[in-house]
Amino acid sequence: MIIRAAIRSDLGAILRLLRDLGDTTPTQSGTVRMSSAAVRAWTRMEGDPDRTVVVAERRGQIIGTLDLIVVANLTHDAQPWAVVDNVVVDAGCRRRGIGRALMDDAVDRAARAGCYKIELLSHESRGSAHEFYRALGFSDFVEGFRRYL
Numbered sequence: 001m002i003i004r005a006a007i008r009s010d011l012g013a014i015l016r017l018l019r020d021l022g023d024t025t026p027t028q029s030g031t032v033r034m035s036s037a038a039v040r041a042w043t044r045m046e047g048d049p050d051r052t053v054v055v056a057e058r059r060g061q062i063i064g065t066l067d068l069i070v071v072a073n074l075t076h077d078a079q080p081w082a083v084v085d086n087v088v089v090d091a092g093c094r095r096r097g098i099g100r101a102l103m104d105d106a107v108d109r110a111a112r113a114g115c116y117k118i119e120l121l122s123h124e125s126r127g128s129a130h131e132f133y134r135a136l137g138f139s140d141f142v143e144g145f146r147r148y149l
Contacts, residue, residue, distance in 0.1 A: 003105045006053040013062035017088040064089040064098045082110035084120040
């Protein structure tokens, strides 16, 4: 398995994985439509030096992904912090260390960027994901709030 930064040709596979988060609409054939909006978003994302979409690849197949953003900061002696989002491992490949490898890579990238913390949000209904994050050393001592626009 290889953990690496995603490239444009990975977009279709990433969108397929993200379907597991419930945000995308599959076509009648079951594939995820690569909309022009998704392509425009990808173009912005790949041009952002503070953002990395990371993928896990095995035998030429993308089997996991996450999104890492490094945020400039004025506190903590102007050290940046990082946020992880959209963590997904293919349903048929879970519990095999792929998520751990993706998260270890994200933590390493954040540390190399000089971040003083890395955080993520996970829906309260995702108990097994919370156990996974705790096992990686994340703590859930903060209450999060969100407002959709």
